[in-house]
Amino acid sequence: MKPANILVADDDAVARELLAEALKKEGYVVEAFASGEEIIARGRQGQVDLVLTDIRMGAVDGLTVLREFKRMNPDTAVVVLTSFGSLEGAIEAIKQGAYDYLAKPFKKEDITLVVKRSLDHCRLVRENTRFREELKSKDEWSPLVGSSPAMLEVYTLVARVSESKSTVLLQGESGTGKELIARAIHTNGPRRDKPFIPVNCGALPDTLMESEMFGYEKGAFTGAAGNKVGLFESANGGTLFLDEIGELGQAVQVKLLRVMQDHEVRR
Structure with missing residues (x-):
């Protein structure tokens, strides 16, 4: 599997290099930038899996970076970096679409956990988008709706199971849409015709x-x-x-x- 591409932006050189090196040791492809302008310019060049950006930088702060990446690449996960004494900015960033935040000074286990969860979320969003597009190409309208984490898991499982020849057990309360899921599995697989x-x-x-x-x-x-x-x-x-x-x-x-x-x- 291709390693995830991660961008880091922090005007604090020590924190920036510390975070970048920790991620490289985990096997990720990492690019580090000293300003919001630089990381946004890099984002315009192609798809990015994860962005880690400090909240407080120069003229272009972390919230601006967040908004720009959500505009350019809505499926890119964004994590904001902040200090323990300044969590207000992190809360505002999450309200605006950031996936999570990391508080300085960084702990290795925190970095590993937040990055893994963020990349898993990014993968689910992309698989959901791909799955929905495939359904649209087969049916002009699909009754499956929703983009919550639970529904993203459902879409991912449907896409995975649809290629299998195994018997599938669907469990759920009456009215939760088991037949809709069964039809989606059928429509998205080789049995569609x-x-x-x-x-x-x-x-x-x-x-x-x-x-x-x-x-x-x-x-x-x-x-x-x-x-x-x-x-x-x-x-x-x-x-x-x-x-x-x-x-x-x-x-x-x-x-x-x-x-x-x-x-x-x-x-």
Whole structure:
């Protein structure tokens, strides 16, 4: 994986070099600047993963640096540097979009923790943006909304799971959008051009649900006047979303487990 690109701005040469060297030892690509003007000019040259900027500098202070980077690269994480006796500026910076702050004098463990969390946040924001764009390219409108840290995690998991062939368990209270997530997984993966079939497992008694899922051959039982293709066959190559699966009886669940294990179905 390509190492993260970090920019540091502080007019205090000692603090600037101390922070830059600590980050380089962690394996990051680090560029250090003595003023807000310099780091903003560097930001105009290309994408940056993380910016660490002192709050109080010369004509261009840390808040100005924050605003400029949020304008140029909204997905860049910004952490402000401040002294213990001057936290008001850090609080204001967080209100304006800074991810976090570091108080001087720096402790190595604090630097490591804040930088890791900031870069994780930056990665999630970018993965969310990429995922949303991919969804837009497949559907003109997507019902998935939200940009909170929890939703960013959901988008990331959906993007990751969508490429898998594994059975996926979606858990959540009624009305939280499990089917929306199932559709997003289907739409974002290689099965997008195949059927997506949702089934409410609590809507039918077990005897009928078994026939619906597995199908049957003509004459298999009284009233079986013809062949019936089951839902598993209908969803072949696509996605079968079994909603409220806990409502199924034990006998049907055992047969369902066998299908999921063997990836085969028999009428």
